Amino acid sequence: MGTVMTDGELSRWIDAHIVRLGQSAIRILDGSVIYIDAFRKSEGLPKADFIFVTHEHGDHFNPGVIQALRGPDTHVVVPESMRETGKDGGLSTAGIRPGETATVGSLIVKAFPAYNLRKPMHARHKGHVGYHITLPGGITVYHAGDTDFVSEMKEVDADIALIPVGGLATMNWRDALEAMSAIGARVTIPIHYGIVPMSRQAAQKFISRGPNHLQDRSNRQIRCRDGQCRLPVRPHRLCETGGGEISACDRPGAATRGQC
Numbered sequence: 588m589g590t591v592m593t594d595g596e597l598s599r600w601i602d603a604h605i606v607r608l609g610q611s612a613i614r615i616l617d618g619s620v621i622y623i624d625a626f627r628k629s630e631g632l633p634k635a636d637f638i639f640v641t642h643e644h645g646d647h648f649n650p651g652v653i654q655a656l657r658g659p660d661t662h663v664v665v666p667e668s669m670r671e672t673g674k675d676g677g678l679s680t681a682g683i684r685p686g687e688t689a690t691v692g693s694l695i696v697k698a699f700p701a702y703n704l705r706k707p708m709h710a711r712h713k714g715h716v717g718y719h720i721t722l723p724g725g726i727t728v729y730h731a732g733d734t735d736f737v738s739e740m741k742e743v744d745a746d747i748a749l750i751p752v753g754g755l756a757t758m759n760w761r762d763a764l765e766a767m768s769a770i771g772a773r774v775t776i777p778i779h780y781g782i783v784p785m786s787r788q789a790a791q792k793f794i795s796r797g798p799n800h801l802q803d804r805s806n807r808q809i810r811c812r813d814g815q816c817r818l819p820v821r822p823h824r825l826c827e828t829g830g831g832e833i834s835a836c837d838r839p840g841a842a843t844r845g846q847c
Contacts, residue, residue, distance in 0.1 A: 592726075597746060597773060600726070605747070610646050611778045613730060613749060617722050619693065623730045623749075625652050634658045637694060640665040641701060641732030642715035643674040644708075650676045662691050666698070668714030685716050695721040700739050701732035708756045709733050719745060729772065733779065736762040741769050748772035751779030752793040760793035 592600065606614045608627060615621040619636035624647040635656040640648045640663070648665075657663060657678070667682035669675040675682075683689055685700035697719040702711035709715050717732035729745035735758045748770045751757035757779050758766060767775045777793055 592746075594773065597726075601747065601774060601776075605728075605776070607776070607778065610780075611641070611730070611733070611749070611751065612647075613778070615722075615728065617724065617726070621694075621720070622656060623718065624648070624732075625656060628652055628655065632656060635661050637661070637692065638663045639696075639718050639720075639730070640669070640675075640679075641717060641730065642666060642709065642713070643669050644733070647733070648674075650678060653678045664689075664691055664696065664718075666714050666716045683716065685714060693723045699729070699731070699743065700737065701734035702737060703756070704735045704737065706735075706756065719743060729770065730778075731766070733757050736766040736769070740766050743770045743772075745770065745772045747774045747776065749776045749778045752777040753780040763793055 604616050606616075608614055608622075608625060608629070610626065611624045612626055613623045614625070614632070615623075616633075620633050621637040621639070622635050623639045624641055625632075625635075625638065626646055626649040628649070628651060632655075635658070638653060638656060638661060640653075642648070643665075648669075653663060653676075662681065663675075663679045664681045664683055665675045665679040667684045670679055670682035681689070681691065683696065683698040685698050688695065688697040690696075698716040699719060700711065701709060701715045701717045702713070703709045715732055715734075717730055717734060719727065719729045721727050726747070727745040728747045728749070729743050730749045731740070731751060733751060733756055748767065750763055750766050750770070752760050752763040754760065763777065
């Protein structure tokens with residue numbers, strides 16, 4: 588693990604610095620502005636210092652969004668397979684292959700393979716990736732990309748893990764629980780759900796099964812973020828937003844005030 592923060596300090600750091608922007612899109616504010624898989628246009632988002640793309644599918648890569656977010660010095664990192672095939676639209680500044688480690692500005696980045704075991708959407712030969720990012724302060728974040736639970740995940744060592752739970756094109760909620768246990772991150776944040784109705788149900792099942800699974804298999808923590816659970820502090824509750832996604836008790840103090 589990269590940080591010596593206590594669990595409480597890490598939880599507060601996440602509240603202040605990580606925002607889920609829908610599906611698998613994440614923004615991290617840590618002195619610099621980092622986006623991973625930004626695909627939706629939204630007014631008022633700060634310009635990026637770093638943009639990471641796990642693969643070329645439209646719910647992970649949107650050239651118009653990249654153009655809107657980048658500035659003259661923005662690092663735009665994509666899988667090398669996207670650069671080789673021109674699927675990056677000429678927008679990337681660097682490519683990375685599964686298994687490679689690179690220094691990108693102030694970040695240390697390792698690309699882990701992201702692929703399906705039996706489904707065709709993310710075949711291994713396509714070279715899709717997940718990112719393990721070490722921030723300047725030492726916090727480590729793993730964004731798995733679109734993937735099943737694959738053996739390479741057992742090599743991940745991260746403070747924070749963002750893993751897909753929606754099924755269909757990624758691992759389902761059962762496999763996501765196994766992946767969470769194998770990775771053993773201090774905080775796990777489920778992603779890749781909400782656009783397809785069935786994936787919302789998968790996220791609910793992941794959340795509801797998480798506590799017992801963790802008690803049986805791990806002493807690690809799973810907590811709410813944009814619709815995920817805060818444990819083991821108290822049982823989670825779910826609320827809905829007007830946009831139809833499972834929402835978060837992610838406002839400061841919301842859970843303790845009973846707003847979800």
